[in-house]
Amino acid sequence: MRNPSLIPWELLPGLGAALGPGAALLHAPLAFRELHQSAECPEKWTELLSDPSRLELLARLNRQEDFEATLHLSERSSAGASFRPTWLTCKGYWMPESGHHACYFADTTAIELARVEAQTLAERIRLIFKHLPVMVAHFGPPPQNRCEFANQRFAELFGFDEQTIIGTPALDLIGADLRAAVVPFLRRAREEHVPVTFPCELTSVAGDALRLEVTVTSARGVNDAGTDKGFFYLITDITERYRAEFALRESEDRLSRFMNASEEGVVFHRDGLITDANPAASRLFETPLHMLLGRSVLELIPPEYRARAASVIASGADASYESEVFNVHGERIPVEIIGRSMMRNGERLRMAVVRDIRDRREAQARIHELIEGLRSEKDKAEAADRAKSVFLAAASHDLRQPIHALSLFLTALRSMSQARSVRTSDLAEICRRMQASLDGLGQLLNMLLDVSRLDANAVQVERAPTSAQRLLEDLDQDFHQLATEKGLQLHVCSSRLWVDTDPTVLRRILVNLVSNAVRYTSRGRVLIGCRLRGPEVEFQVWDSGIGIPQEQREAIFEEFFQIGQTPAARHEAHGLGLGLSIVKRSALLLHAPPGPALHPRARLHVQHPRASLRASRAHRPAHIRALLPALRRPPGRARHRR
Structure with missing residues (x-):
């Protein structure tokens, strides 16, 4: 019945359909509609096929001819259906x-x-045979014995691959003689x-002489009624073995020839009795060979090592293992003993290589010292890590403190904005305190930024002739207000000197030194100046502060180190212990590591160009040495500010 209009589609059992252009569903039995859930929208039923299957079906339907295709249904095609096929063959x-x-x-x-399962299994078997460290093949029955698998x-x-060897007769592979x-x-x-195993010698296609071990098994089973199905071959390359x-047999001969030339003692013994020794062993024990023969090896070993030696024998x-031996004078010699069992002249003996390790022991002692x-150093690094953790906690606290203070001042300002009248002095005081909080926050952030840039090696030194007076004036402007608020006298000495250095790095060093001097000086004065010292300019910071104990003048340059709680904590933030670390690391950038002061003051030595106003002669290397503080005799004339 070739006319679909005459086919009773609704009554047909199974799955069938009349499909028009674009796979439009024209007629279909109920089972087909239920399977594809397309009773309401028959034009959508192809969306339930996987993309490749849908494209293949549409291509077949576009041709006016009979066809057969295997279609794969997507997962959603069977959602909610009681019958859930995955693959359909369409005729x-x-x-x-x-x-x-x-x-x-x-x-x-x-x-x-x-x-699919069979293909997967076949692929797995192929991969297994491919990666086996042996050669496997199956050849069919005579007379051709053609290769059916390899x-x-x-x-x-034999110079083939897995595909081209199939069908090749065995005789073509191995030749008539073999x-x-x-x-x-x-x-x-x-x-x-x-299974029968036998050795075989073969020359490979590359010309290499191979020694093979072949195991051949008949492919005919016991119940095959005499049917010959060829043979399975399992071949192992034993050339290296x-x-x-062969090399082992030769080595026995070489051992006899070379043991006399060995620099290490070699002793042969049977059941612990010496049967032979080389000249090096005689020299080690300082005993002639004839006096060693027949002696027990345990006699040459101190009592505390004999149990181990007897157990090994x-x-x-x-x-x-390491042990000790006695020489003829009874002196102990540390040695390493290597025990081996071997054949010598057709007799199984024990061989002991006795190696003098006195030099090794000395090297181990030196290595132990290095360890x-x-x-x-590791303990120091761990201590620095712990200090950094403390620093992070302190930094988070010190960062929150000025922010919290600013929040309180803003609250106060809002309250004042609602008052009818506000005293100017109250407003000025709040502004002053807000500025102080902002200054403290800025200093802390600058310090953290300096440490970060130094850690990242992001600081580039760019030398240039620099006016010492300009640096001193900047320091005066930066710290004058802070010193005045603390009731300190700030003295800055004038200078006409020029220095050859990186002005940014040098200013960072001086700012940290002056900041420490002001912070840790509760009363008195701070003096800043510079002097010419031979080819160098010496910057000096003097103060009448708390000073530094002699035993801590090295430690103060380490990160996060602080000299306990000081009176400075009553006036301002105590700091994070980073200022002098920044001084030290910045000084290293200028190729002169800082050292502790022998006198209570801070000093910096910077190269002084003889032609101070001529940049072309001002590029000699700078040397900086930071030494820390308290007050002694001030240098030169000072510009006094209070």
Whole structure:
């Protein structure tokens, strides 16, 4: 019945449909509509197919001919359906009378899944054989004995690959001579139904002489009624093992020849009694060979080491351990003993290599000292890490403090804005305090930024002739107000000197030194100046503050180090212990590490260009040495500010 209009589609069992152009569903039985959930919208049923299957079906329907196609349903096609096929085989018949296809569908899910599983299993088996460290092949029955399977290693042995070797007769691979040698083993394997293993020599296609171990098994089972199905071959390349065995035999001969030339003592013994020794052993024990022969090896070992030596000798195992031996004078010599069992002149003996390790012991002692030094450095690094954790906690607190203060001042300002009248003095005081909070926050952020840039090696030194007077004036402007608020006298000495340095790095150093001097001076004065010292300019910071104990003048340059709680804590933030670390690291950038002061003051030495106003002669290297503070005799004339 080729006319779909005459087909009772609603009554047809199974899956069928009349499909028009674009896979439009014209007629279909109820089972097909339920399967695809398309009773309400038949034009959408193809969306339930996977993309490749939908494209293939549309392509087939565009051609006016019969076809057969395997279609894969997407996961959503079976959602909510009681019958859930995954694969359908579609047989389509072109109906020229109506210009459509009559299609019939069969559920081939089980067949497709079995096919995929078989393909997967075959691929796994192929991969297993491909990566096996042996050569595997199957050759069919005579007379041709053609190759039916071979893994990659087997095929490459004869110059083929896994595909091209298939169908090749065995005789073409191994030649007539080798086949004649192999036939007796094949006959035995066929007649006795047991695997037969035999050695074989073969020259590879690359010209290498190979030593092979071949195991051949008849492919005919016991119940195959005499059917010959060929042979399975398992080939192992034992060339290296054969060479190793040959080399071992040669090594026994070489040992006899070379042991006399060895710089290490070699002793042969049977059941602990010395049968032979080389000249090096005689020199180590300072005993002639004839006096060593027949003696027990345990006599030459101190009592505390004899149990270990006796255990190794009794076990017969190879071993290496450290011990001591006596020489003829009874002196102890540290040695390493390497025990081996070996054949010598057809007799199984124990050989002991006795190696003098006095030099090694001395080297180990030196290494131990180095390890202790490294452990000390590690402890220092861990201490620095702990200090950094403390620093982070302190930094978070110090950052919150001015922000919280600013919040309180803003609240006060809002309250004042609602008052009828506000005293100017109150407003000025709040502004002053807000400015102080902002200054403190800025200083803290600048310090953290300096540390970050130094850690990242982001500071580039750019030298230039720099006016010392300009630096001193900047310091005066920066710290005058702070010193006045604390009731301190700030003295800045004038100078006409010029220095060859990086002005930014030098200013950072001086700012940190002056900041410390002002912070830790509760009363008195702070003096800043510079002097010419030979080819250098010496910057000095003097103060009448708390001073630094002699034993802490090295530690103050470490990060996060602080000299306990000081009177400065009553006036302002106590700091994070980073200022002098920044001084030290900045000074290193100028190629002169800082050192502790022998006198209570802070000093910096910077290279002074003789032609101070001529930049072309002002590029000699700068040297900075930061030494820390308290007050002594002030330099030069001072500009006094209070």
